[in-house]
Amino acid sequence: MKDSDILGKIEAMVFISDEPLQVDEIIALVEELSEGTISLNEKETLNFIQKLKDKFNDESYSFELVQSGEGFCFMTKQNYSDVVNALLKNRSKKRLSRSALETLSIIAYRQPITKGEIEKIRGVGCDYAMKKLLGKELIKMKGKSEAIGRPMLYGTTDKFLEYFGIASLKDLPSPKEFKEEDLEDASTDTKEVVN
Template identity: 35%
Template sequence: MDRKEQKSIIEGLLFVSGDEGIYPEQIAKVLEIEGNEVINILEEMQKECEGAHRGLQIVQYAKVYRFATKKEHASYYQKLIDIPTAASLSQAALETLAIVAYRQPITRTEMEEIRGVKTDKALQTLVSHLLIKEMGRAEGPGRPILYGTTKEFLDTFGLKTLDDLPALSEENEQMNEADLFFGSLQEISK
């Protein structure tokens, strides 16, 4: 294997190792080469990344190597973070999400009985936004899919656990769950 191929593989290993990074010894085992040779290649790659037209650099922290963005581009990364996401949820998706949050695990048919309308599109949207996921299958005819919320749901709405959901009191049971859920979240965020 030539040097270019080694660099290409190391670049991929750095990418898949993510923020955790990778030890030179791990790279050496993968490439079946000596550890000092890996360090030489990494140093060459660091110099190549220092070029003005590269957005990434290879950094070393506590013997671990990883990719990092360049500090001089930080203002551009911040702009990306500050851009509001265009992927807002429809009223139907919000209502369906509230039903799932309070009644999980729940089937699509049960959601449709509560809402009184089809939930196919709303479910697709919520799954694609990683707010709900399939939790298994219910017993009974057809073994329908059970849905529940995800960790991303908790993170998105600033909840530590499902116990942090606004309580449904008896007087509120007749209220639309979406109105109660999102109204209570607005109160929490004030």
Template identity: 45%
Template sequence: MDNIGQYIEALIFASEQSIRTEEILYCLQSAFGQDFSEDEINTHLQNITNKYHDSRFAIEIVKLNNGYQFLTKKDYHQVISLLQAQRSKKKLSQAALETLAIIAYKQPVTKPDVEQIRGVNCDYSIQKLLEKELITIVGKSEALGKPILYGTSALFMDYFGINDIAELPQMKDFASNGVSIGEQSE
């Protein structure tokens, strides 16, 4: 089959989230009733990736969350950010961002734990994050009352452009070296 690369490209384009190689294999094998090797798919993925490295294209294929997704190239982020600012209805509130950060760094975490850290009720923020599919229910705690445990979702990984939670900035990255209390000794 000569145009398999075009089918792979179409699958990546049509996917709302990053699409894994296994998903591509499943779709192609189901659609055409023939076996494709993972190496064959990876070769096509590399060819498609190389194609979109060309400066004529404003988009590229990026590997995210162990899958592939079309994204706008960094050269165009300023213009895209204007569009996103215009559509700020989907923007997360400060409370939702704080809640999401706590869940991302402390996961799996319960709502009472999040509320303990924030010092306020988080019902609304957690509900909004669940609706936006940035967090997901990952189980129940063994604590009294068996509260629900929350963690980040695959959409969170796609949205923030990371493959693994370990790629989140560490607390030391936020530390400011300019402010200190007390005397410094040499």
């Protein structure tokens, strides 16, 4: 099998996959398709992925190959965000409510965390938001707390990373960055009032 054939197969796999495709899955599928005549290692597979990334970095494509969580997927390029936003605006049912976003951000930054701890931080119940987030598979149960009653602990999933287009939780903005943005927004608001 030629390199171009392997590239084409990897491209098709990533394209058709409904979730980010991991390197070990790609290796297994290529080897299965070649009926054992090809043996790829992780380094070779990552080289093929890099070639695909380079190919789709060309401005003639509206999408690119990116790492999301531990896998790879195609995503629309930033300069086509207006097209994506227009489409998603028509699918507002799939958007998260403010309460779901607040609950999700608490879970993302404090995980693993219990529902009681989330409610204590938010100051209100979060049953509905938790149900929505579990239904969308953005969070999952990650075990039980050692606290009295052994409440469930919750954390984010790989689907969470995919939903927000980040590779890992390390890519989340730090609370310090939020404070700096709030200060910038406040100073902008003050300037507008003064002018």
